Amino acid sequence: MLRQRTVCRCLFKTDLMQRYLILLLALCFPAVMAAQKYRPVYHFSPKHGWIGDPDGLIKFRGKYHLFWWGHAVSNDLVHWQELPYPMQGGDGTFTYFSGSVVVDKRNTAGFGDSAMVAVYTLHKNDSVPEAQALSYSNDDTLFHFYKHNPVLDIGSNSFRDPQVFWYAKDQRWIMVVTHPHLHKVSFYASPDLKHWEHLSDFGPMGAVANDWEVPDLFALDGKWVLTIGQGPNRMQYFTGHFDGRSFVSDPQPEALWADYGPDFYAARSWRNADDTASTRVTWMGWLGNWTYARDVPSRWGKGFESIPRDLSLQPFPEGLRLVQQPVPELKVLRRDSIVLPRRKVNGQMPLTLFGSNSYELEVDIDLQTAKGAGLQVLLGQGRSFVVGYDVQQKQLYIDRSNCSDTAFSAHFPVRMSAPLHTRQLQLHIFVDAASVEVFAQQGKIVLSATTFPSETQTGVALFAKGGTATVTHFIAWKLEK
Known part of the structure; x- marks a missing residue:
């Protein structure tokens, strides 16, 4: 009889515990759901906090990397794993502004074979010059601040968002960086990511009503495409020719827009460090607009990225146009x-x-x-x-x-x-x-x-x-x- 009573008491306690848990879930669930309201299902969003420009898009060791300067990786551009905060060693007096990440397979910078190197704008405030800086990683996860930063400082407080890539023909690095208020893009070259030589400038041209930011330059279907963010929310592009020193645009009577909506900005393309011969060009943008991005009503954080898009150039009666398709991985x-x-x-x-x-x-x-x-x-x-x-x-x-x-x-x-x-x-x-x-x-x-x-x-x-x-x-x- 004692054993039976003990079993009954245990069952009674278990039943009470289950009821308590159900009640607790019922009370907490609305608050949890409210906190996650507006979080996308298949667009990348961080667990919490802010996300803006997609930076450092690179494929390396079979993984697609996305920085903002948080860090996430994916095997398929669809399922993402958020990693620990990557940027280490800064003194807290500046903000990591937009930039790019390269894989230094030739160890040109001396950080180690196949080190990942982040090249970004070191921003303090609007009265202090913006300069370009480096951080490096030997484990593809944590990036260490280069002690001799900055590596490119021209004394301008409007000079930002470097996109860097290896130009194989000349065996050197190319940097594309903007002068937002001047509506210009500058091209620089370096043998080692640390010492930069000015090559040429492009612009003003096309749309110049607002600042030029977050540039990109990539080869696509026999041409070169230069993309430029025109703040606060749009991306224009130019088709043309790049010879390793300067970009020459095709004749273009009006601005060409990558996206006509109100919320597609700062798009950047993935560089494939695993297969440098690959001709696939895929990019991702920020689904946001600086006019109201900080005020949107989501409680879990602010901002998320677009779906990745494959790019091509196709001829139409009015000329070559950039065509975007959702990646088939979706x-x-x-x-x-x-x-x-x-x-x-x-x-x-x-x-x-x-x-x-x-x-x-x-x-x-x-x-x-x-x-x-x-x-x-x-x-x-x-x-x-x-x-x-x-x-x-x-x-x-x-x-x-x-x-x-x-x-x-x-x-x-x-x-x-x-x-x-x-x-x-x-x-x-x-x-x-x-x-x-x-x-x-x-x-x-x-x-x-x-x-x-x-x-x-x-x-x-x-x-x-x-x-x-x-x-x-x-x-x-x-x-x-």
């Missing part, structure tokens, strides 16, 4: 596909999809007699994020002005558009909690935006205005990690 996230048959649309047509805000859509629309057509995503409570085409204006547009709480910034409600003349609309859309990325016409036009909807805004609808449009292709995938 397909591993696809679950529960929904295929809809061909259908005519006149007015709004709500769809039943996943009831979540982490998904991918492929939609082709024949505009026929419609004066406008497209989709509403993040639909609910009388709000939505609109992806549409205006036939009269010949514009593809996104409109987030009635999608989320915008009290944190008067600049956030916005409609952005890109020029497009077509009657056959091809859309590839990625929705992920607090962002929408739209790739149109096989990636010729891209618009990216952040947005902050409520948890109940999970609807999707097709629409056509002023006539009838036909959806000729529709497939949706839920995306999960």
